[in-house]
Amino acid sequence: MTKLAKVFMNGQSQAVRLPKECRFEEDEVLVKxxxxxxxxxxxxxxxxxxxxxxxxxxxxxxxxxxxxPMQKRKANTPQRS
Structure with missing residues (x-):
């Protein structure tokens, strides 16, 4: 489903008005x-x-x-000064 959404300015931030079919139930979403x-x-x-x-x-x-197969390796232990 592809819908058209409107982009607008809200103060200093850009916002997107989502169509009714695309609304979120949460107050916050993640953005990638x-x-x-x-x-x-x-x-x-x-x-x-x-x-x-x-x-x-x-x-x-x-x-x-x-x-x-898994390789056998020695444990890397921290060096004391």
Whole structure:
């Protein structure tokens, strides 16, 4: 769904008037800017959005990946002066 939203100035800040269908229930949203793209998403559902995105991967995702065995390494202990 793509809708047109109006951009306007509110004091020294730029604001966007969202169409009714795109309203948020929260008082705050997170804003992510990627190039010219601006994405708004509910602050309280960030974890849920991440969890839901994991469900988009098919069950056999990277099934044939050649994962090398774990390397044995010495622990890096801090040096005393």
């Amino acid at each position: 800017k990627i190039g010219d793209l601006v994405i708004l998403f509910p602050k309280k559902s960030v974890g849920q959005i991440f969890e839901d995105s994991l469900l988009d991967f098919p069950e056999d995702f990277m099934k044939d990946r050649n994962q090398p």
